[in-house]
Amino acid sequence: xxxxxxxxxxxxxxxxxxxxxxxxxxxxxxxxxxxxxxxxxxxxxxxxxxxxxxxxxxxxxxxxxxxxxxxxxxxxxxxxxxxxxxxxxxxxxxxxxxxxxxxxxxxxxxxxxxxxxxxxxxxxxxxxxxxxxxxxxxxxxxxxxxxxxxxxxxxxxxxxxxxxxxxxxxxxxxxxxxxxxxxxxxx
Amino acid sequence: xxxxxxxxxxxxxxxxxxxxxxxxxxxxxxxxxxxxxxxxxxxxxxxxxxxxxxxxxxxxxxxxxxxxxxxxxxxxxxxxxxxxxxxxxxxxxxxxxxxxxxxxxxxxxxxxxxxxxxxxxxxxxxxxxxxxxxxxxxxxxxxxxxxxxxxxxxxxxxxxxxxxxxxxxxxxxxxxxxxxxxxxxxxxxxxxxxxxxxxxxxxxxxxxxxxxxxxxxxxxxxxxxxxxxxxxxxxxxxxxxxxxxxxxxxxxxxxxxxxxxxxxxxxxxxxxxxxxxxxxxxxxxxxxxxxxxxxxxxxxxxxxxxxxxxxxxxxxxxxxxxxxxxxxxxxxxxxxxxxxxxxxxxxxxxxxxxxxxxxxxxxxxxxxxxxxxxxxxxxxxxxxxxxxxxxxxxxxxxxxxxxxxxxxxxxxxxxxxxxxxxxxxxxxxxxxxxxxxxxxxxxxxxxxxx
Ligand code: FES
Ligand SMILES: [Fe+2]
Numbered sequence: 001x002x003x004x005x006x007x008x009x010x011x012x013x014x015x016x017x018x019x020x021x022x023x024x025x026x027x028x029x030x031x032x033x034x035x036x037x038x039x040x041x042x043x044x045x046x047x048x049x050x051x052x053x054x055x056x057x058x059x060x061x062x063x064x065x066x067x068x069x070x071x072x073x074x075x076x077x078x079x080x081x082x083x084x085x086x087x088x089x090x091x092x093x094x095x096x097x098x099x100x101x102x103x104x105x106x107x108x109x110x111x112x113x114x115x116x117x118x119x120x121x122x123x124x125x126x127x128x129x130x131x132x133x134x135x136x137x138x139x140x141x142x143x144x145x146x147x148x149x150x151x152x153x154x155x156x157x158x159x160x161x162x163x164x165x166x167x168x169x170x171x172x173x174x175x176x177x178x179x180x181x182x183x184x185x186x187x
Numbered sequence: 188x189x190x191x192x193x194x195x196x197x198x199x200x201x202x203x204x205x206x207x208x209x210x211x212x213x214x215x216x217x218x219x220x221x222x223x224x225x226x227x228x229x230x231x232x233x234x235x236x237x238x239x240x241x242x243x244x245x246x247x248x249x250x251x252x253x254x255x256x257x258x259x260x261x262x263x264x265x266x267x268x269x270x271x272x273x274x275x276x277x278x279x280x281x282x283x284x285x286x287x288x289x290x291x292x293x294x295x296x297x298x299x300x301x302x303x304x305x306x307x308x309x310x311x312x313x314x315x316x317x318x319x320x321x322x323x324x325x326x327x328x329x330x331x332x333x334x335x336x337x338x339x340x341x342x343x344x345x346x347x348x349x350x351x352x353x354x355x356x357x358x359x360x361x362x363x364x365x366x367x368x369x370x371x372x373x374x375x376x377x378x379x380x381x382x383x384x385x386x387x388x389x390x391x392x393x394x395x396x397x398x399x400x401x402x403x404x405x406x407x408x409x410x411x412x413x414x415x416x417x418x419x420x421x422x423x424x425x426x427x428x429x430x431x432x433x434x435x436x437x438x439x440x441x442x443x444x445x446x447x448x449x450x451x452x453x454x455x456x457x458x459x460x461x462x463x464x465x466x467x468x469x470x471x472x473x474x475x476x477x478x479x480x481x482x483x484x485x486x487x488x489x490x491x492x493x494x495x496x497x498x499x500x501x502x503x504x505x506x507x508x509x510x511x512x513x514x515x516x517x518x519x520x521x522x523x524x525x526x527x528x529x530x531x532x533x534x535x536x537x538x539x540x541x542x543x544x545x546x547x548x549x550x551x552x553x554x555x556x557x558x559x560x561x562x563x564x565x566x567x568x569x570x571x572x573x574x575x576x577x578x579x580x581x582x583x584x585x586x587x588x589x590x591x592x593x594x595x596x597x598x599x600x601x602x603x604x605x606x607x608x609x610x611x612x613x614x615x616x617x618x619x620x621x622x623x624x625x626x627x628x629x630x631x632x633x634x635x636x637x
Contacts, residue, residue: 005471012548071378078544080378081529081551084559087468093411097560103407104571105563143570177285179383179524184563 003089006064012078015066018156019170022122022131029121029130038132038157039119041164046114046136049187054095057187058088062158062165067091069186070170072177083176083183098184105184110142112185116153128159129167136171140185149186150174196626197222204622206615207587211576213618214387214584220520222625227503228253230629231442232334232341232354234505234514235259235269237528239338239375240286245303248286251516252330252342258282259340262303263290269330269342270305271633281327304637305329328633337366338374339505339512344631357603358444361499365507368495370543373533376512377551380527380558384566386573388504388517391525392617394565395500396437396447398608399588401426404568408561412465421465425452431607435496439604443502443617447608450496458486460493467552473545480539488542491532492549494557502617510554521573527562529554586614 029035041060048057061067069083077085086094097103118135131154138149156168171186180186197218203210213219233252236259240248247260249272256272258281272280274294281292281301291308293300298311305327307320330342334351336359341351348354355362366372384390394400401423402409412421425433434451453459464470473492477485494509506513516524531547532538576584589595589610596606606612 005469007469007552008472008476009548011472071380075378077551078548081380081527081555082378083380083555085468085552085555089466090468093414093466094560096414097407097411100407100410102410103564104404105567177381179381179526181383181385182563182567183382183559 003092005087007087015068015077015168018124018129018131018168019154022124022154023120023133024122027122027131029123034130035119035121037163038121038130038155041157041166042116042119042132042134042153042155045166046116049185050112050114052109054098054187058091058095060166061088061091061169062160062167063088065091065166066168067187068168068170069173070176073172075176083173083180083186084171103184105182110140110185112141113139115139118152124156130157130164131155132157138186142182147181149183151176200622200625204618207590208583208585209618211579211582211584214389214573214576215520217520219625220387220517224253224517225631226624226627226629227621228517229631230343230345230348230624230627231503232343232348232351233503234501235333235340235342237338237374237376237512238267238335238340239533241267243288245288245290246286247282247289247303249282249284252344253517256280257330257342258292259342260303264304266304267333267335267340268303268305268637269333269340270301270303271328273328274299274301275307275325275327276310301327302637305635306637323635326635326637328635329637331632331634337363337372344633345629346632347629354442355501356440356442356444357601358440358442358446358499358501361446361448361497362501362507365495365497365499369491369530369532370537371533371535373535374530375533377529377531377547379529380555380562381524382527382558382562382566383518383522383524384569385521386523386566386569387521388515388523389618389621390569390572391506391515391523392500392503393586393614394569395506396445396498396613397611398426398430398435398437398447399611400565400568401430404565405561407564408557411560415466421463423449424463425449426608431609433608435608437606437608437610437613439613439616441602441616441620443500443620445500445613445617447498447613448496449498449608453496456486457490458483459490460496461486461489464493464553465556467549467556469549469552473549477542477545488546489549492546492553494553500613502620509557510550511557523569525562525566527554527558586611586618590615 067086071082115137116134120133122131124130135152151173154170157164158167235250241261247258250257250259258270258272272282274281276299279296281294291302300308302308307325333342336351435449437447439445499507504515510530512528514526532543534543589606589612596612598604
């Protein structure tokens with residue numbers, strides 16, 4: 001489907017509202033099958049990324065989506081630079097760049113292993129939306145050296161038939177406000 | 188207090204820095220790095236931070252002068268100071284926050300407390316001491332010279348440095364132009380893309396005015412930005428064919444400062460910059476809203492959300508490019524931080540209400556593009572140079588592009604050198620300046636009396 005610009009003040013407002021005070025006990029989802037469906041999506045996502053299947057990864061996202069890596073804990077994207085703030089077009093561009101064969105930061109391509117754990121889910125503002133928190137550890141082998149990125153993800157998911165689509169993936173790196181070495185596969 | 192430096196040269200610098208090439212050990216020898224921290228980063232004006240990061244009295248940020256931990260602050264009287272973040276008791280840092288507002292700093296180790304003028308305010312249980320704590324030697328050390336040029340704060344330990352404006356020289360003109368393109372000349376730092384690489388800091392400096400690498404090192408970015416065929420001239424596309432024949436140029440001002448001016452490549456009309464800006468989040472909606480309000484006049488505002496096509500480099504650590512203030516932080520001989528501070532325009536009576544907010548919503552996003560999709564490839568290439576330079580017997584790094592070609596490079600009566608955008612003349616000039624600094628024996632000092 002062709003891209004129509006959707007990032008505007010309302011988008012930023014919804015984002016702020018959706019990410020304010022969402023990890024609340026009174027919203028915890030304990031239904032095992034619901035929880036399991038969220039966990040399955042996260043596991044699939046991690047595997048697609050580790051296998052370098054970026055187009056398939058992008059297919060997990062809703063049309064009007066966001067991939068967001070704040071540049072400071074809780075950083076407001078209207079006030080400060082983010083490590084990443086990609087709408088769909090920019091995510092497509094990101095993948096396009098990796099596929100050119102000339103993205104030297106990924107030639108040769110790194111190997112990665114993503115571990116996703118500590119999954120908790122919370123009801124969103126409606127039945128159609130839920131928020132999922134998980135911890136991640138990305139180990140990356142590049143240039144003969146293994147290194148790690150650690151932190152936690154917030155996924156904002158929208159119901160899509162029997163499953164979910166990713167509205168927003170917020171990747172919270174523990175060292176988001178430190179100097180990062182080659183974060184080109186920090187996804 | 189003066190710090191004397193050994194007068195015996197570490198190396199035969201003339202043998203290591205020649206007309207057309209530099210020796211690999213400039214990039215690989217820890218002893219050279221150590222010496223640079225004194226003779227370069229201690230002895231010239233070094234960029235420390237921007238006034239918008241410490242707008243109010245008692246505001247501070249943590250920064251570095253070379254490897255020295257420094258607290259850059261506006262003290263309780265409003266004076267800009269750069270204090271060593273180093274307790275005079277036994278050496279602990281007294282400030283562990285990256286930024287904040289504080290009238291005083293209490294050392295967490297034994298509780299000595301210092302005012303933000305640097306003066307020692309008190310020590311716990313003073314009756315255990317026979318000394319006079321009024322002695323200046325117990326005050327925090329601080330840079331004897333701190334000056335701001337239009338918000339850009341520099342410091343040095345060298346009392347013989349000329350005033351900052353003289354140090355900047357003619358390089359202050361493009362800096363003025365870069366500042367003045369923003370309404371009222373007002374900018375504010377708004378976060379940063381922070382990157383690092385395993386390589387010597389000079390590899391980034393060597394790149395600062397390099398128009399030769401663009402279509403190769405940044406090929407993936409150029410292809411990404413121009414992937415929509417109907418519009419193939421985004422970003423730095425003017426490099427794609429014969430960049431030396433394009434109107435852009437490289438200019439060297441002396442003292443290692445230089446400019447790559449790409450502005451002449453872009454049509455001189457409102458909206459021309461916005462027309463070549465890549466497609467970033469928010470582009471359509473914010474542009475539509477501004478056009479609804481201002482029609483054609485929106486172009487001049489949208490240009491402010493676009494990347495300004497200059498690379499201005501102030502030796503040794505400040506790089507102005509696009510809308511970024513990029514700062515090089517040497518960490519060790521083969522580790523460097525590059526911090527890409529974003530800048531926003533600041534509201535004022537000269538801007539219609541709401542425009543600054545809309546422009547900044549775009550400008551934040553346009554600034555995230557280059558570090559993310561461009562710089563990472565350069566940093567990889569810097570790391571690969573550092574690896575390549577491990578080949579000990581292959582000694583030389585060449586920087587002779589543009590040399591000895593009659594008429595290619597010109598020098599005006601002020602000594603300003605101009606050449607085509609892909610020439611390495613800026614490298615030759617700065618590394619020779621560096622060589623003179625490494626040969627010199629500057630007298631460095633700190634001050635204790637606030
Ligand atoms: S080291 Fe600071 S009070 Fe002892
Ligand atoms: Fe570059």
